[in-house]
Amino acid sequence: MVRVIVVRDLVKEYPGRRALDGITFEVEEGEVFGLIGPNGAGKTTTLRILATIIKPTSGYVEVCGKDVLKEDMEVRRLISYLPEEAGAYSNLSGLEYLRFMASFYYNDEKSVKSAIERAIAISGLGERLKEKTSNYSKGMRRRLLLARTLMVRPKLAILDEPTSGLDVTHAYHLRRVIKSYSKDYGITVLISSHNMLEVEYLCDRVALIDQGRIIETGSPDELKSKYSTVNLEDTFMKVVGFAQGS
Amino acid sequence: MPKGLKLLVIKEVKDLLRDPKILIGMILFPALILPIMGAAINISTGSLVEKSSGPLTIYVLDQDGGKIAQKVMGFLRDNKVEIIVLSGSYQDAIRNVAGGGVLMVLPEGLSQKIESGTRGEILIYYGFKDFSILESLNAQRVSGLLSTFENVLVRDLISESAPSADPDSILNPLSLNEKSVIKGVAQPISPYVLTNIVRMQGLMGPLVIMIVLILAMQVAATSIAIEKEAKTLETLLTIPVSRLNILFGKLVGSVTIALLATVANVFAFTYYISSITSQAISSIGNIDLASVGLIPPPEGYFLLGLTLFGALVSALALALTLGTLAKDVRGAQSIIGIVIVPVFLPTIFLMMGDMQTLPASIQAALYAIPFTYPVLASQSLITGNYAPILAGLVYMAFFTLFTLYIAAKVFTTEKVMTGRLSFKRRSP
Numbered sequence: 001m002v003r004v005i006v007v008r009d010l011v012k013e014y015p016g017r018r019a020l021d022g023i024t025f026e027v028e029e030g031e032v033f034g035l036i037g038p039n040g041a042g043k044t045t046t047l048r049i050l051a052t053i054i055k056p057t058s059g060y061v062e063v064c065g066k067d068v069l070k071e072d073m074e075v076r077r078l079i080s081y082l083p084e085e086a087g088a089y090s091n092l093s094g095l096e097y098l099r100f101m102a103s104f105y106y107n108d109e110k111s112v113k114s115a116i117e118r119a120i121a122i123s124g125l126g127e128r129l130k131e132k133t134s135n136y137s138k139g140m141r142r143r144l145l146l147a148r149t150l151m152v153r154p155k156l157a158i159l160d161e162p163t164s165g166l167d168v169t170h171a172y173h174l175r176r177v178i179k180s181y182s183k184d185y186g187i188t189v190l191i192s193s194h195n196m197l198e199v200e201y202l203c204d205r206v207a208l209i210d211q212g213r214i215i216e217t218g219s220p221d222e223l224k225s226k227y228s229t230v231n232l233e234d235t236f237m238k239v240v241g242f243a244q245g246s
Numbered sequence: 247m248p249k250g251l252k253l254l255v256i257k258e259v260k261d262l263l264r265d266p267k268i269l270i271g272m273i274l275f276p277a278l279i280l281p282i283m284g285a286a287i288n289i290s291t292g293s294l295v296e297k298s299s300g301p302l303t304i305y306v307l308d309q310d311g312g313k314i315a316q317k318v319m320g321f322l323r324d325n326k327v328e329i330i331v332l333s334g335s336y337q338d339a340i341r342n343v344a345g346g347g348v349l350m351v352l353p354e355g356l357s358q359k360i361e362s363g364t365r366g367e368i369l370i371y372y373g374f375k376d377f378s379i380l381e382s383l384n385a386q387r388v389s390g391l392l393s394t395f396e397n398v399l400v401r402d403l404i405s406e407s408a409p410s411a412d413p414d415s416i417l418n419p420l421s422l423n424e425k426s427v428i429k430g431v432a433q434p435i436s437p438y439v440l441t442n443i444v445r446m447q448g449l450m451g452p453l454v455i456m457i458v459l460i461l462a463m464q465v466a467a468t469s470i471a472i473e474k475e476a477k478t479l480e481t482l483l484t485i486p487v488s489r490l491n492i493l494f495g496k497l498v499g500s501v502t503i504a505l506l507a508t509v510a511n512v513f514a515f516t517y518y519i520s521s522i523t524s525q526a527i528s529s530i531g532n533i534d535l536a537s538v539g540l541i542p543p544p545e546g547y548f549l550l551g552l553t554l555f556g557a558l559v560s561a562l563a564l565a566l567t568l569g570t571l572a573k574d575v576r577g578a579q580s581i582i583g584i585v586i587v588p589v590f591l592p593t594i595f596l597m598m599g600d601m602q603t604l605p606a607s608i609q610a611a612l613y614a615i616p617f618t619y620p621v622l623a624s625q626s627l628i629t630g631n632y633a634p635i636l637a638g639l640v641y642m643a644f645f646t647l648f649t650l651y652i653a654a655k656v657f658t659t660e661k662v663m664t665g666r667l668s669f670k671r672r673s674p
Contacts, residue, residue, distance in 0.1 A: 048480075048663075051483075051484045052483070052484060053480060053483050053484060053660065053663055054660040054663065054664075055659075055660060073486060073488065076484055076485060076486040076487075077486040079484065080484075081480075081481065081484040082481075083477065083480040083481060085477045085480075086477050086478070086480065086481055087476040087477035087478050088478065089257065089261050089476070089478060090476060091260070091261045091262075091264035091265055092257070092260065092261060092264075096260075100253060100257050101485065103249075103253050104250060104253065104485045104486050104487050105485075105486065107249075132264075145481075148481075
């Protein structure tokens, strides 16, 4: 299998604090890989390094064989990132926003149009896409942004808390889209989430992360079986308890 | 223009122009409010002038009853002044101007004094009711009329005592024929009139430059902060476009909006200034500078354009760098509030005075500010003194490159995301 993500001994230090303390993991093509952990565990920092926004203090990170430090522009052509707190340009319509974003990935109008059509289907927002995004609800904006992330069919989609703060209807729609898109087009997805139900539904494998370190990796079923738990929430609490007791 | 940069500039201009704060606050509001202010000033000044040139009444208490008293009243009547002659005491007379108006008291013996060659005195009482500009204008009008009467009286007295003499030759034995030498050619214009016209016409350049720079800096500094606040920056930094293109996209977008705002402001400001100064200019003579050899040469305009462009780019690079480090829009605005001080300082200093007359320390400080050079270039259009401008251009080029380098450095690192520059005191 082709490795889309390789992360080795990743360390990120901020003044007075070590956000990542030697993280190592790999993700294969077509996998949906989840990073699970409490607030401040280092999930977003890991995602931001992979998305070329911030640079690691030490360690090695590659996406599809490209070093994120040395080949950041090439990496940006392969990824599509949905931050946890993301917005769209409030004075542009949904369609204008999608066109603006798609135009960076394609050189011909036909491909741009195809990407926009995919985004229209993914978002399910229909005619509302003609309105300014300032009129959108939080759920609608998140659907637009997920559509923007997936419409370019990236090699790697990086999704930070994709359904955070959304009601059941919008969250359900987004999860179904992520799952089907990954399956249908073989898109590798790296996802971070607090929602264990979401993680169990979406992820092929997960890494449990706490205080900047990965403390366990495996498929949801493997982990539940290993720790004799009925769900990932219990697994996480048990693993964190072990880690803190060790 | 690279495709990514073009996309970013189009987005930037579209997004900014659709922002009501920018469209109304920076373009439409100044374009409307300044002409409205100018029109309001025009209307009130016009009606004031009309009223102050209307019928004027003067109460006169004639205690003299002589020839001079008759002469002064006759003169005033000839100049469309209604004279109401009072009788009785001075205390009774002054009551007439308690609610406004003018009382002239011609004391006993006035005519005798003047005719015998000694100075006489006329008492004028200006009654103030509401301390309005009209009351002040009326007082000036009476004062002016009596001053003219004094001139007439002097000439009459000279003619009476020396019938063969020309009163004007006695009063003004010297005639001053003043000329201003401009670029070695004597021009028939007095130095005071020339200086006033040059100052008046040179006022616009620095003011417009100041407006352009301040507007552009505000747009540039807040454009990154808006992306941070709207949570669009994080996504923008991960799309396949170079950080430098994002930076230049912001620069070009800000310049475009600033230029649009400038056009609106210049038109509005020109109308405003012409509304409030039209009378002042006509009073000193509306003389075309070109007719006295003060035609700004093409190289002057070229240098002005260069310095303005340099100042604009360095101001924007500075504003973008600082705006990038701000946490949010409010933070960016507070930073710019401080940074614009060196933008308007040269304008204020050089609008009111000359560089050469300033203390050496202030001159050095002004020369260190790149935004001084467009103001100097604007003045050199008339003076033709290009040497400091050329030296300034070299300095500005270095300053701009250095600021752009810093902006690019900040933009290509994670500081663009993690920057937290603020002038607010941090809580412990």
